[in-house]
Amino acid sequence: MSKKKKWSTVMMTMLSLFLFAGIASAHVTVQPAETTQGTYEVFTVRVPSEEENVTTKSVQVKVPEGAAVSRVQPKPGWKVELEKTAENAIASITWTAEGEGLAQTEFDEFRIQGRVADDAKELVWKAYQTYSDNTVVEWVGADGSDHPASVTTVLAGTAEGDAHGAAAAVSGDNAAVPSDSDSSTDAVTLWLAIAALAVSVIALIFVLARRRKA
Structure with a gap:
């Protein structure tokens, strides 16, 4: 094989890998990828639409063990439904499009706020994406699978600071010297x-x- 053909083959292989990586990465994710134990965090659910000739009509996200969601940011054009446990804790959030939803070349982001548990190690976000033809893609698999769940790594927390992640003010006899x-x-x-x-x-x-x- 000539050098020219070898170079052409290498370029085609690299291009294929690049395109495949782009397609594989287009799934429901939750940011940030890392957080800290015992802090309040704003999580962003990023939802791309992938299927042809249909739109993403709704997405449901299960609140993982190790996180306690307390607030959901309003999203114009989307209706929000909260599923709660017997203890009145938010178990899942579902966003449903009031219009046509997301086309294949579109994506959107949804924000929620909650506290990370003091002993959490990772947060596994299971998501269910529903298209206009009622097809449901379950983003619940392990890393490397066709439909992986998004995972947030939880780093060890520090003893300093209050529950909101800000340094606690100390006064009186306990004031810092x-x-x-x-x-x-x-x-x-x-x-x-x-x-x-x-x-x-x-x-x-x-x-x-x-x-x-x-």
């Missing part, structure tokens, strides 16, 4: 500022002296 290291850092910063000012003054005097001689 500056450490010796903090005081030392402030002193160094002050002396550096004084030194910089002194250098600037010397440079200015030097420039004025040269001008007078000129």
Whole structure:
């Protein structure tokens, strides 16, 4: 085989892999891909429409173990339905298009807010995408399958900060006292500022002296 044909074959193979990867990645996902234990997070459900001659009419997302969803952002053009448990916790969210839905070349995003459990390791988001011909694609498989569920990796949390992820304010007898290291850092910063000012003054005097001689 000539070098030209070999190069053509390589290029075609790379193009095929690229196109296949693009098709394979076009599935329902939940962002972010990583979060932290014990924090409140805004999750974004991204829904692309893939089938020809039909539209995506609705998508249902099951709230995974390790997450407690408390709010859903309103979405113009879509009706939201919440399924709740006996304990009044949100178990799933379903968005249904009030119009024609999403065509093959379109996608949309839906946002929800919730708290990540303190002991969560990963959040497995199972989603069910319904098309206008009543076909349902179940995004519930393992990673690498034809229809994988989206997974959010949960990193270990820290002991600092409140449940909303912001640093907790401490007052009274428990108020934080500056450490010796903090005081030392402030002193160094002050002396550096004084030194910089002194250098600037010397440079200015030097420039004025040269001008007078000129």
